[in-house]
Amino acid sequence: MPAKIVMIGGGSGLPVIIKPLVKQEVDLTAIVTVADDGGSSGLLRDYVNIIPPGDIRNIMVAMSTADQELLALFQYRFQTKDDFLAKHAVGNLLIAALTEMTGDVSEAITRLAKYLKIKGQVYPVAKEPLILQAETTDGQKLSGEAAITAAHQALDHVWVSPSTKGQKITANPEAVDAILSADMIVYGPGSLFTSILPNIVVPGIKEALQATPAKQVYIANIMTQKGETDAYTDAEHLAVLNRHLGKKMIDAVLxxxxxxxxxxxxxxxxxxxxxxxxxxxxxIEKEGAEVVSRDFLLLRDAGAFHDGQKVADLIFSLLEG
Known part of the structure; x- marks a missing residue:
């Protein structure tokens, strides 16, 4: 039976590792934040009242074995001059349409997964859109992922609130079950405060992460994020992650x-x-984690990124070890 890996995050970081991982004999699940409120995702969550679809779309494409022409259509983003559809990705619109048709975002994702022939599972961390809240190191309160990112301020901690006043925040039970049955949990890579932590602070998720017998691995970022994590070391990223988890949970840091x-x-x-x-x-060792230091760097497009294949190979070797 293939080992079960659960990846937690959002943004553009997870697909880099997922693409090579799905080629291995693993049972892969991605748990994705629902607090994105910028761009096409933000507009759709406001107008259609659905969870932001952008991160889900990108991860489904990374897991897909479908024809490249179909994936290019799914990822196609309308030009800014197309006033009504400006900047919307076709895949985002399809997720929104299927959610309305079925009345359930999980069913919408399941149907699209069949069309795209994905290898793995994609679960939103909650089935309702959430609002990311943050407090800066000097005590200022910020609301909304886009506003938090744009503020470029040093952050102390984050939490989530419901998008509808009085609504109870509940973790997606499929996400909880995946965590509890996992052999390995992988955090990141991605923005610490706006991609990874918004999943962990959803009620029910932290408790599942504390209860799971799975080995837990954090992929440290290569570059810091302006304002939010300026001058952070890899160990400081880890310390913030452990603090939001409620205890020292991470076994290894890549x-x-x-x-x-x-x-x-x-x-x-x-x-x-x-x-x-x-x-x-x-x-890192004082935080209770093993240090796994390697050359993970990939230089492209005038930027510094993780070499997804190298990271995926190492994750697979840690599973076998």
């Missing part, structure tokens, strides 16, 4: 040891990144 060339990154193009994450292996 951290990049290769140097990003000083003149390679285009900081205007990649406006949310700041500096390279520095390694602090002793502090």
């Amino acid at each position: 951290t990049n040891q290769s140097q990003v060339p000083a003149d390679f990154v285009d900081y205007q193009r990649w406006g949310e990144i700041s500096t390279q994450v520095k390694q602090d292996p002793k502090a």
Whole structure:
């Protein structure tokens, strides 16, 4: 029986690791944040009252074995001059339409998964859209993922609130079951405060993560995020993650040891990144985790990214070990 891996996050980080992982003999599940309120996803969650579909769309494409022409259509984003449909991705509209047709986002994702022939499962962390809340290190309160990201301020902690006043926040039971039955939980890569932590702070998820017997692995970011994690070491990322988990839960940290060339990154193009994450292996060990330091760096498009194949190979070897 294939090992069960659950990946937790959102944004553009998870697909980089998922694409090579689905080629392995594993049972892969992605749990995705529902607090995104920017761009096409934000507009659809406001006008159609559904969970933001963008991260789900990207992960489904990463898991898909369908024809590339179909995937290109699914990912196609209308041009800004197309006033009514400006910036909407076709896949986002399909997720919204199927959610309305079926009355259930899980059923919508299941149907699309069949069309796209995906290898694995994609579960939103909750079935209703949530609002991400944050408190900065100087005590200021910020509301909404887009506003938090745009503020570029150092953050202390985050939590979620319902998008409808008085509504009870409940974790998606499919996500909880996946965590409890997993052999390995993988966090990231991705924005710590706006992609990873918004999943963990959903009531029911943290409790499942504390209860699961699975090995828990954190993929440390290669670059810090402007304002939010400026000058953070890999160990400081880990400490914030453990603090939101409620205890020292992470067994291993995958951290990049290769140097990003000083003149390679285009900081205007990649406006949310700041500096390279520095390694602090002793502090990671004090957090109770094993340090797994390798060359994970992939330089492309004037940016610094994880080499998905190298990370996936290592995750698979940790499973076997």
